[in-house]
Every structure is written in C-alpha cells, then in structure tokens.
C-alpha cells in the first residue's frame with residue numbers, strides 16, 4: 001500500500017473528524033483541530049493512502065511542543081487499515097521531523113489496557129515514566145528520548 005505522511009491542512013479537517021469519531025470514544029472536535037492548525041506550538045500529521053483509488057486520510061496524530069518536550073496525542077488509524085504499519089510510519093515520520101527541529105523528548109499518555117497502542121509505543125522505544133501523572137485517571141505516561 002502506498003502511504004504518504006504529511007502535515008495536516010485545512011482541507012483534511014472533515015476526514016480527520018470522521019476518523020476521530022471512528023477511533024475514539026471521546027473524539028477531538030473538528031473545531032479543536034482547526035484551532036490546532038493555527039497554533040504554532042502544534043504540528044498535526046496525517047497518513048494518506050492511495051487505496052480505493054482516492055487519496056484518503058488513514059491516520060492522524062498531533063504533536064504539541066513545550067519547552068521541555070513534545071506531547072503526542074490523537075494517534076489513530078482507520079479500522080480497516082490497522083495492522084499495516086501506518087501508525088508506525090506516521091509516528092516515525094513525526095518524531096524524526098520534531099527531532100530535526102530540536103526536540104528530543106516525547107511524551108504521551110495511554111490506557112494500560114490498550115494493548116495494541118502499548119505494543120506500538122514500546123516497539124518504537126517508549127518506556128513508562130512512573131514519575132509523571134496523567135491529567136486524567138486510568139492513563140499511564142510513556143516517554144521516548146532520542
């Protein structure tokens with residue numbers, strides 16, 4: 001499958017909104033993503049595939065830059081294309097891009113029962129940070145230093 005990773009643009013918002021609703025019980029709204037596109041501390045990445053002949057948004061993730069580290073959130077891939085390496089490709093691209101911009105510490109929160117996401121993050125080198133507390137209950141914090 002041909003997958004391209006690029007930064008999200010305004011024209012992607014509707015497709016990204018649909019993907020968020022498909023992937024999350026509490027999805028981020030299109031309005032929030034629109035605001036995120038104007039936020040210079042955030043970078044949103046999308047995975048675009050050529051499957052089904054149309055170019056489709058198959059995955060999304062958000063990177064929020066702080067002075068100390070980058071928060072990764074909204075990582076998701078459309079159900080029918082999961083298991084094809086899209087999340088891995090998207091995160092590797094996003095992390096490489098931010099590393100080149102000077103960030104070397106990446107943080108995310110994940111539910112301990114989300115085994116698929118945990119396997120993904122661990123395979124990318126993330127380890128649990130037991131000293132940081134997530135801003136909501138039932139989440140663990142993972143970090144990657146590179």
Ligand SMILES: CC(C)(COP(=O)(O)OP(=O)(O)OC[C@H]1O[C@@H](n2cnc3c(N)ncnc32)[C@H](O)[C@@H]1OP(=O)(O)O)[C@@H](O)C(=O)NCCC(=O)NCCS
Nearest residue numbers: 023075076077082083084085086087088110116117119120
């Ligand atoms: C988690 C998620 C983003 C993974 O996306 P994906 O594109 O299917 O993942 P990839 O195909 O790139 O797989 C990368 C790694 O994840 C792990 N993985 C993927 N699917 C898995 C599964 N069904 N079971 C266990 N591990 C799995 C594997 O370690 C895999 O590496 P490998 O193929 O070398 O073994 C996707 O399942 C998803 O969108 N889930 C719903 C939203 C969500 O929970 N997001 C995370 C919030 S913290």
